[in-house]
Amino acid sequence: MKHVLYALITFTFLVSLSSCRKDLEFSPSSGNLLFSKDTVYLDTVFTNIGSSTYTLKVYNLNNDDINIPTIKLGLGEDSEYRLNVDGIPGKSFQNVEILAKDSMFVFIETTIDIDNLPDTNGEFLYTDKIEFDSGFNQQEVDLVTLVKDAVFIYPDRDNTTGIIETLTLNIGGEQVETDIQGRYLMPDELTFTNERPYVVYGYAAVPNGETLTVEAGARVHFHANSGLLVAEGASLHVNGAFSPDQDLLENEVIFEGDRLEPSFSDIPGQWGTIWLLEGSVNNIINYATIKNAGVGVLSDGNPDESGSKLQISNSQIYNSSNFGILGRNTSITGENVVINNSGQSSFAGTLGGRYNFTHSTIVNYWRNSFRQFPALLLNNFTETQDAVLIADLNEANFNNCIIYGNDNPEFILDEVEDNSVVFNFKFNNCLIRFSDPNNNFTDDNYDFNNLDLYDGIVRNVDPHFMDTENNKLIIGENSGAINIASPTYVIGTTQFDILNVDRLSAETLDAGAYQHITF
Template identity: 25%
Template sequence: MRFLLPLLLLLSALTTTVLLPGCEPKEDLITTDSSAKLEFSLDTVKFDTVFVATGTVSKRLWVYNRNARAVRVAEISLQSRPAITYSLLINGDAGASARNVEIRGRDSLLVLVRATIDPTPADGKPFVVEDDLRFTTNGNEQAVKVLSYGQNAYFHDAEEITRNTVWKADKPHVIYNSVLVKPGVTLTIAAGARIYAHFGSFLLVKGRLLCNPDYQPTGPIKPSDPNIVRFGGDRREADYAERPGQWGGIEFDLGSQGNVVRYTEIKNSTLGLYLYNPFNEQPRPQVKVENTELRNISSLNSGYPFDGAALLSLSGDFTVSNTLISNCEQYAVYAVQSSQVQLDYCTIANYSQGTREQPSVLISPKASFATIGGRPLPVAAPRLAVRNSIIWGSIRSGEELEFVDGEQYAGNISLRNSLLKTKKYDNTGPLGQQKNGNVLNPDEFAASIFRSTPSRPRLSKPSFELDTLSPASNLALPLPGLSTDLLNRPRHPATPDIGAYERVNP
């Protein structure tokens, strides 16, 4: 009995200590300090498995509270999208969100993120779905990316290509966080390959790109020919099928030479082909473009500080033939500084969806910005040579050509046997185009130039092949080595048509 009284006194003291509010363990006290933020084991929860059967996959995310006191997370939630089903498992509860979740001081929480993916969508295209897993704590909102790949494809996530590589056509290719072709390295894209790029992603070429270099059709082809290489965005919903600005484009940097893009479709990007050499250094980027279509190009709502263009050059060289450029929200061709652009048998049919203020073709000795990183950009005379081509569009001003300070380099501008929409240069002066076999400002409604356009939709979708009585008919001059058109149809040997297409029934 003599030991019982001290034991009871000790237990009473311990009980009193536990029950006193002021003595609650610090790790259980909940802080309301707005500086109390969470840390995460991952910045992106990535489901990078190639899914070949419908199923559910789970990934773990650890959420750390590094604070001495507990925090109450007001909400953990997903901003789920319909293309994929995400769910969370937190403290044994499943759902798309959880509220008032407490994490003790210097403790952690395990969140299971589940994704149910249909690997075989109706259109058969691969897709990338990005979501945000959001955490709201004491007024602070933090987010972890959730990224899922669907369909069986090659996925290139922030990839650097360091040796000669061939992208085959047996499965589609998906670009996420851009792909870089290193200097001295060649990326070859085989005939029939399909490339889908995520929002903001570019194909960056510091080495060399050979796009469809070996395809040699033996006769006329259709626009749906399976051997054409096709670039587009990775959103597979029907609303995105022809929406501009969904991905970055293809950029060629200083030293990138010998590039060839042929029998290729590039659509729905911010830029089509971009030559970046703002300080006019050697060796200049060069690209040869043949039998290619670029359409739906726009930087609107992309977050980029520059206007979109199908062909954009800062002191680079484009050689383009048998190519169609259509439906750009800004420029079709934007060439500045000492850029050199040659267009042969090309059609620019720039019918944009909005109210476009930019001309289809702009040539200028200076860029729209004066410096990069505090270093002044050089000003130099550009060169433009256009033969047997159409420069047309829906701009309200009626002016699809602009030569900034053109009088200073008038000798570098040559447009011959082309159909042009221009009022500014509708004369015989140094920059006037009322010469050299050009057709200026024909009445589009009196004699249709194209078979079907957004302003005159005579078919179910636009067709920029020449109408039967098109004013571009039979007025081109034969050019050596260009005896077939965009679809590999033979051109008339003596009086071919202007533009990318030779009429089927002349």
């Protein structure tokens, strides 16, 4: 009997409780929804490349639970937008419920084929709206996306097997099949213009005997694990020019990832590298910005090439997840080069080679993770599974440069001593960050009193950069780099700094890529 009585009481209590719950009774929407934004800008996307997912939050501030009869895209099923309302995908929804004083999420994406839009001349502003309810209660949130047309370069895919084309390279005189996805550029693709951006999937390879010319103002975007590859006997000529507007960089050539949303603007490691293979020749990069790569520029071999295998000038390399420039037994000349924010070293000259940098700012203010290597690394070896290979460091000269960062020391000379190879380097009139309180670096390479190795050096004085986090590395009026440079190295293109300021007409002659300003 007690059990029956207990069950009766429990049942009565549940009935009483349910009869008091208002949240099971949903009132029709009255058009009083509140939105986290009245317009959702999906930023810029390339044609046929999906956008990021954007979020709209919808609030019910009423004291009653409500039912929204319809939520739909204004263009209906023809809309290029996609919605997900409270976890359900679609383009229209019925009877969507929101509890009192509660909210829900609407997620928005798009993939737009610009060929399906009206004549766009390369760009089109695509718009739609999300409509909540109808009639007098209808509320709207606008959707806006700028769509850019582009030249797409991608490897072939076998539709039957799904296998993507890979590159065959000439390595040491042998044709070697690799697993690098990509293809060689065709003759009509060997000039990148500034008319439309380029989007590269896989590695776009420059064939033997050919030159890829990239014109001033060109924009080259790489998908993940993609890049440029300059094969044996081939060349890369990046012909950027000075840009009066340093925000637009209208005349510079820009290499970056293919995600255009602002949240991706400074994310390292979005694409692979510009790879100058051993045997590639006469590579020239002038007025370029290379950002968000794994390795900005990778140069292999040709250490004794007349002149340099790579001549890079007036260029900036930022946000590389590994190295800004990585040289492996190669030859590089750099003038007015700025490198910052690299997961390992901003510049690494490894396995010997020839390196000459003048009026360059080689720094590393990486903050994304622990950093093992300094801003500048020089060595004369590489380790393989079976042996340690060594080679001559024939020369490594840094003249009127800044070598600095948020670690200390910011350069390391890692020499394997062997009488069969040389290790030649010199720093002239540079501001460098190097202190050794624990006496870890005691060999002759770090004898700062040796004028054959270090001449006119200033150590551990703040460069007074404008904003290292945002890669603004112009120096201010309190910089330790002011007036420490030597006119001996101001010749040719280095007469003007990277902002086209005449160094020889300035009151002071400053180290690094920039003459100082007041800020």
